[in-house]
Amino acid sequence: MANFIPAGDGTHTGWKSFVQKVGGNLAGMVIPNIGAFIAWGLLTALFIPTGWLPNEELSSMVGPMIINLLPILIGYTGGRLVHGQRGAVIGAVATVGVIVGTSIPMFLGAMLIGPLAAWVLKKIDAVLDPVTPTGFEMLIGNFSLGITGMLMAILGFLGIGPTVNAFSDVLGNGVKVLVDTGFLPLASILIEPAKILFLNNAINFGVLAPIGAVEAEETGKSIMFMLESNPGPGLGLLVAFWLAGPKILRGSAPGAIVIHFLGGIHEIYFPYVLLKPIVVLAAIAGGATGVATFAATGVGLVATPSPGSIFAYMAMTPPGNHFGVLLGIALSAAVSFVVAFFILKATRSGDDAADLDASKAKSQAMKTGDAA
C-alpha cells in the first residue's frame, strides 16, 4: 500500500519498544482500575476536613481505600496479566504483605510483587499440572496457590515493602527538592517528548501517579498528577495546527481538539507532532509553563485525572485550587500555541509539495467516503 503520510519517526529502536513494553505493563496494571481511583478521589475531594463537604464518618473510607484497596487492585490486575485468574488471586494475597510492611500507599510495591507472585505460581503450576492425578486438581490447585501466596506475602512483608519504602522516600525527597528549588518545570523537557513517543501512560501511571499518591495521602493533593496529564499544551498545539499547519492536517484539527481537550485522549495529537517533530519544542514550552504556574500557585489534584480531559481535571481539583489549575492550563495552552504557531509559519516554505500531495490525498479520501 502506498504510504502517503511520511512517518515522523518510523524506525523503532529496541530500547523504545522495550521501555514502551515495560511502561505498558505498568500502565496495564493501573488503567483498568482508574474507576476505583476516581471513587477514592471523589471521596477525598468531598469529605476530608479541607474538602467540599467535610464529614468525619464518610472520610474514614479515604485511608483504607488508598492504603489497602488500590494497591490490592493493582497487585490483582498485575497478577492477572501474568497468569490469569490464579495469578490475580495470588497477586492480591502477596500485595497485602507489602502493604502492611509500610505506612505509605504501596503502588510501586504492588506493581512489583503482583506480577512476581503470579510468575512464581505460573512456574509452579507448570511443574505440578502434568503430574496431578485425576480428581486431585482442585486440592493441589488450591493448596499450591495458598502456600505460595503465603510465602510471597511474607517475602513482600520482609523484603519488598521496606525496600520500596526506602526507594519511595528517596524519590519523594528528590521531587520535593525539585519543587522547592523551582526546577520542577524542567521535568517537561523529558515528559513532553516522551509523551509523543507513546510513553504517556508509562510515565503518568508508572512513575508520577505512585509518587503523587504518597503526597496526596499526606496533604490531600499533589502536583505530580498534573505533570503529564495537563491538556493545555496539546490544546495549544492543535489550535496552531488548525490555523497554521500543513493544509492536510487542518481539516481534522478541530475534531482532534474536542477529542483531546474534552475527551482527554491525548494520543490524538501525537501524530501531528510526529509529522513535524520540531513542534515538540512548543509542547515543552507549554508544559513547563503549566508546571511553573501550578507550582507558583501551590495547586494540586487529589488523584490522577484520567483521561486527561478538562472535565476530569475539574472533578479532581480540591476546593480553592480551581483558579491556579485553570490558569496553568490556560497559560500552557497559550504558550504552546504561540510557539507552535511561529514554528509552523517559519517552516512553511517546504510545504508546497506536501500540500500538493495533500490535495491528492484529499480527493482520494473523498472517493473512499472517508472525507469527514
Place this chain on the structure above:
Amino acid sequence: MATISGASVKNIVVACEAGMGSSVMVAKQLAKQLKAQEVSVTHSPVNQLSETDHDLVLCHRGLGSRAKQAVPNSVVIVFDMFLGDLKIAEVVSRIKSGDDISDD
C-alpha cells in the same frame, strides 16, 4: 509480510497502549463505516493482542513493531492519524471491494 483478502475480513482488532482510549475511538469509527459488511471491530491493549481473535490488526505507527511482535503471523496495518487516516480509508475500501490487504 502477511496478506489477507478483504472479503474474508470479519474481525478487526484496533490496538493501543491501554486498549481503552484511542483504540476504542478508532474502533467505533471503523465499525460505523463497516456496518454493511458485518465486520466486527473490537479494541485491545497491544500487549494482549495474542489473546484476541482477529483477521486484521490496526494500530498506530508508534506501536507497530510491538504489535507485529505480539502477533507475527497476523496482518498488522499501521496508521498515522486517529482521524481521517488514508491507510484506514484504504483498508475500508478494500474490505468493501474484497481486494487483498497486506502489511509492509
